[in-house]
Amino acid sequence: MKPFTLATPTDADEAVRLVADDPDAAFLGGGTNLVDHLKLGVATPGALVDITRATSAEITDLPDGGPRVGAAVRNGDFTADRRARERYPLIVQSVLAGASGQLRNMATIGGNPLQRTRCVYFQDVTTPCNKREPGSGCGAHGGYTRYHAILGASEHCIATHPSDLAVALAAVDATVRVLGADGERTIPFTDLHRLPGDAPERDTTLAHGELITAIDLPALPMARRSLYRKVRDRASYAFALVSVAAAIELDGDRISDVRIALGGVAHKPWRAHRAEAVLRGARPLEETFETAAAAELADARPLDGVDGGNGFKTTLAARTIVAALRDLTEGARS
Amino acid sequence: MDAAISLTVDGEGYRLTVDTRTTLLDALRDRLGNISPKKGCDHGQCGACTVLLDGRRVLACLVLAATVGGAEVTTASGLAEGDTPHPVQRAFLDHDAFQCGYCTPGQVCSAVGMLDEVAAGWPSHATTDLTAEPRLSQAEISERMAGNLCRCAAYVNIVPAIEQAAGEVR
Structure with a gap:
């Protein structure tokens, strides 16, 4: 070292x-x-x-009614927070779905979204990787692609973002508070991460020396009816093949508002705007859920690979979206 | 680059100078001679190095010693009260909850930390109702102990051992 x-x-x-x-x-x-x-x-x-010790380890209330989660709050402490458990099930479930008890006691809410891809070619310094060593090539293309992207990838990088928390924060439109040498700024959470394009070495839009000091959650009453559903190769302690963070608001027999984000499918937490557009104002019917999922995944580009590739993920992502929406609207459908 | 730190380990105070690259695990094993926490994978994947850091279970292999100066560390060898094993240790013996034993100190520390988390009302991925007080079912124990691997697969005995200990610790 x-x-x-x-x-x-x-x-x-x-x-x-x-x-x-x-x-x-x-x-x-x-x-x-x-x-x-x-x-x-x-x-x-x-x-x-x-x-x-330089950033807050407290969860405080903002004037608009949402909480501010200090960057140094440990993941475990966040999941223990009673207000978070009542108001943001999808966020608490996302954190609980990640890593192990020991790791959650160490990891921080500010650091979790900045963890790097678990692409094995990125982590193995003996293989080429444009993210680790810009210009060296991509060892993952044509290799083991089970954990790689189906949306928004580039010829330079097909890695996925590994954070579960980030998926939920993208779904609720959290805000990232950032401190830099020139002062403070805020970034909509969905603008924190970037697609790889021709610069996969940059995971985020943060400049060198910019520090996440807190994550602000919007009041968002609809988040009480929400969930995080994660599909993985074993029941626990594994990264997502596909995950879905979703929140829904019903008004009579119609969906008045909905938030969906996908994990395990792209270089960033994938906010499912297309699916949301199909669902807003619609009735919560199984076939509508399927139409919404299909709309979101219309541009999916599965990868070949020595392990059989990741074509299964398009179907899996669609089914997981439908299953999440079904769970959230149980009892509201007739 | 060196850093001078103080640590309390299993009740004993130490002052030591460590290279900033030294993990808490290496400081415990190589510098302080406490070989209770084990180096399984050294990458945060197996849980064999689990210790209690200021009362919380963590992976000592991913903690830089120089970042935890002043901390109180408890390893599995510091859990007993004199000759009386900790209830979790007793339960592991009663249930034959190990074979080779290499993962056991980590399993035991993890279980002790985990039971504290349950007592504090922390939910897990296996908790259906996030707002209710968690009840320690076998599924809850398996989920909460998922970060401790046992290559001998003593899980079928570890889970009942922890169930027994949970009844006694409460």
């Missing part, structure tokens, strides 16, 4: 300055992904800045 300095500031401005002034520096949160990358040689920073 390459030697690095370690700073543990108690102030966010200082943490930002330490990283912004040093191109070789990186923020360290819970460390569940980055420390592993230090061992694997995937990440080789010369300086680490621990931000777990």
Whole structure:
């Protein structure tokens, strides 16, 4: 492992300055992904800045009625929060569906969306990877593609984003509070992550030295009727093949509002705007759910692979969307 | 690059200087001679290195020692009260909840931390009603212990052991 300095500031401005002034520096949160990358040689920073004391570990109430979740809140503490459990089942379920109890006690709400792809070619420094080593090529194309993208991929990168939490935050239109050397700004959560295009080395729209200080959740009363459904190769402690975060609001026999985001299918949490458009104002019928899912996946481009490829994901994603909507409207359909 | 830290491990205070690259697991095993937490995968996938850090179960292989100065660490070897094993340790013995034993210190620490989480009302992926107090079914135990792998597959005995311990710890 390459030697690095370690700073543990108690102030966010200082943490930002330490990283912004040093191109070789990186923020360290819970460390569940980055420390592993230090061992694997995937990440080789010369300086680490621990931000777990520099950002808030509290959940506070915003004037509009939504909570502000400090970046240093541990995933486990978030799932224990009674208000979050009552008001945002899809978010709490997304966190509970990820990793293990030990990892959730370490990982932070601010760091979780910034974890990097689990593409095995990205994590194996002996194979080419445009995300790890821009211009080196993509080892995943034509390789094992079971966990890779069916939406929004490019010739340069077919990796998927591994976070469950990020899928739920995309569905509810959370807001990311970011501190940089020039001050604070906010980013709609759906604009935090990017598609790979020709720059897959950039997972997000954050600049070097920009620090997530908190995630703001909108009041969004409809989130009480929501869920996170994750399909994986084993019952627990595995990344998603496909996941769906969904919330729905019914008015009489019509869907008045709906939020859907998909995980495991793209380089970013995939907000299903097309499916939502089909569903808004419609009756909650099984065939409408199927039409909505088909609309969202119309542009899906499954990959070939030595493992048989990932063509199954298009069907799986459609069925998971339908199943999630069915669960959410149980009793409301006749 | 070195960092000077203090740690309390199983009730004993230590001051040590570590390379910033040193994990808590390596500090415990190689510097302090506490070989109770095991190095299984060293990548956060197996749970053999599980310890209690300020009372919470964590993976010592993914914690940089220099980031937890001042912390209180409990390993499986620090759980007993004198010659009396911790109820979770006793239950593992009663139920033969291991074969080779390599994963056991991690399993035991994880179970102790997990039972505290249940007592505090934390839900899990297996919890149907997120707003209700969780009840520790076998499905709940399996889910909550999913981060501890046992290559001997002693799970069928680990789950009842934890059920027994849960009754005693409560």
